[in-house]
Amino acid sequence: MKKTMLIILLSLCVIVPVLARQSDPEYPDDQPKVRFAPLHVFIDPASKSLAAFQFELKTISGQIKIVGVEGSAHAAFNEAPYYDPAALANDRIIIAAFNTASDLPETRLRIATIHLQIIGDAEPEYELDLTIAADADGKEIPAEITFETGE
């Protein structure tokens, strides 16, 4: 009888603090871990003047939320580019920008940075498509798009 009582009480000593942790509504354990990281998008216009571009980014695996869109360090695309809000609702982002000024980039450059919230421990996999890149005359140019993740 005494032993049973002791076992019950010892069990309580262990279980109650654990339950206390879990029952705190402000800090539920079912919330996945989140972190913030940038994804830098680069375009190489292959020695042509880059005046306009549009690309689409989505994840193949992993869960992300876009929390900001930053422009390029290059003056021609320094303005934070516009995104399509309708696409954002489907967990993807379509970004476009144009500039017809004379000082346009001709070499590989960081064209935008997408600020992300990454949910969970897994590293997401991304799919990046360049819809179009064009010069100041509106002619399509054979550019290449790549990305780099940062921490």
Place this chain on the structure above:
Amino acid sequence: MKAKLKVASIILALVAITIIGYFAGCGEQRLLTSVGPTEKEEVKKQAAKDMKTVLRRRVPGDKQITNILRTKDESGISSADEEVLEESKVIFNDEHIYYDRFGRDVDGDRLSLHERKTGSGGIFSNSSSRPKITNGMYRIPAGGRKPNYSPSSRPHADGISLQKEKQLYADLRHVSADEIWVIAKAEVAVTVRDPETPGCGAMLAKLPEEEKEIPLPLKHTDVRGRISGYIATVEVTQQFHNPYDKKIEAVYVFPLPQNAAVNEFIMVIGERRIRGIIRERKEAERIYQQARSQGHVASLLTQERPNIFTQKVANIEPGKQIDINIKYFNTLAYVDGWYEFVFPMVVGPRFNPPGFTDGVGAVGRGKGGISGQKTEVQYLKPGERSGHDISLAVDINAGVAVEKITCSNHAITKTFKTKENVAVKLSSLDTIPNKDFVLRYKVTGKRVKSALVTHRDKRGGFFTLMLYPPENLSHLKRAPMEMIFVLDCSGSMSGKPIAKAKDAIRRALRKLEPDDTFQIIRFSNNASQLGPKPVPVTKDSIRKGLEYVDSLRGSGGTMMIEGIKAALDFEHDPHRFRLVSFMTDGYIGNETQILAAVHERLGESRIFSFGVGSSVNRYLLDRMAKLGRGAVAYIGLDDSAGEVVDLYYDRISHPALADVIIDWGDMQVTDVYPRHIPDLFVGRPVIITGRFSGEANTIRVSGSVGDLTQELSIGVDLDDSSHPGIACVWARKKIEDLANQAAYDQETDLPGQIKQVALNYSLMSAYTAFVAVDSSHKTAGDHGITVVVPVPVPEGVRYDTTVQY
């Protein structure tokens, strides 16, 4: 026996360990997440809350009460904070006690004799309720006498309770001790913070006589507007900086025009520009909190009311500056030949009815939390000067020659680039943001033609139509009127605003015609009126009306619902056209409740709302007029009330075009707002917005004036009229329409519909928010301390009767 004792002691020990373990479990969680000094302070204060006793020391003969907060700790009682408050003494003047809007006794702005003697002089009270004390105080004379009333049974100005109050006061006066200790207990959880400590919810403010530079997190606001036709595109830049040696989070509650379609939000860190993302509000708030706690620079813009927004910027490092760019579109009002561009600069102090917690609290600097409201604005005391200033420039491209430009509240400079293009700039001598910037300009020509502006993109076609009433209406005379004037006599109206409103009513009374009737209703904590029935216009009745208006003063709370009930439930004369004119600053926090009441009780009435003051609640006044199928006008403190009333009478002295129907011709039109086209009054165009497809040539508008039918045609050239902001203007109108509906329709999922429209068009709403995070850089340490930006009370508004402090 020994064994039993041993077992019992083991059990007791284990129970004790279990209890300790339970709290340790919670405590560990708290410690894990409570990383900031502010939060630690909050936790400490929360823990001490129940042990805290607020003691007020009254020194006989002294004009002040010393408020001492004492916190019990292990060593007994230790003084934590001490502050000197204005005396809130009980006043016995003509057997009445006067209160401000928070239930504090005030010795200014006495109510009139008519008001004090309820029921006499032809005054009929609509409510017998007395103002309630929200920060009730138990007064205990020396010797620890038990209080003889509670906060909920605050003494009335009647027999027994007044006797007790007098007796108590007499006791207080004759106490020989040096001190009288008064124990006060607040109804709401009060977190009094030290206003001199950065990061405790308040900032230091610069006093005019002080030489030293006193920092504020909001350094400057820059406003740049471009007006094209009747659509304005406005960019607002708020410059936040951190002059401290620790990281801060800046919080700023600020106004924008009530019809602003906010669709761009950019956070600027040095040369880097990060575009904010529109998200469902709770999601955006969650993202912001997570970024803040992880040390990322982040910003969040939320909408508290269509004209009140909160800006938060987290993790501003010492010495760093972060700018926030906000862009919006809005349509300009066109009133009696003048276009009007308005930029509000400060949120006026709102009154929230007892028991209401979803309002906008008005509290003194460093008194965050005492209003018990969801949103709070902290105000600077009279004599305190905010370091924050404002610059403003507007570029007008009217399309036709600009004839006149005026700005009644501010000093401006004007530069005519061409006849149609004018650059207007706020004078560098007038940069204190404590009143609305109101710019009016008149274009050449007797009247402006109805005009259609369109925009097409991949989402389809959008249009706005500014519809003017037919010119020949001005030749017709109006029918007899039943005029009801409703005057806001609350504390915030005291002084200049109520004087302006009274001038307007006097002028209006003198302009009434013999077949008209009238009524005057006043409201503050309750409502009362001139007479029980509509008063026929005679020389004698007008004289009595003028005397009644003269007797009214501003004092007490803004129980606008009482004024609404009194005005709209009032017996209607079916032979006359009823116009209800509200004269108010609209400083209330329960707008939704008021709009629902207007919708429910409107009947045959038309509402004309007059905003009186330097920074009025335009959202409320506009919505009341729209719901009431009337119009709105604004009387600034420097405006002539007479001129405004004359224009109003010009407008209503002609019949309105009612039952308006539009034949859109070849345009296929959908989603038109407002859903019901209001009556068209002379001099008051109506803006209609919608979606369209197909082509357009001629639009035909028809309506009735009594038994007559009137028609007008509008020629349309779609190629000649395009503006990129039209889609946002349309979406904003749709949100407004859904929000209006939400005031009285609780069943439909209107919040869900509003949210969807806002997300699709990247627009701010009550259910969406902009969030921006700089994920590429993590600042060191925890998230720092929160600093609320205090603002001045609007010019002409009294701090002592409108702000909780």
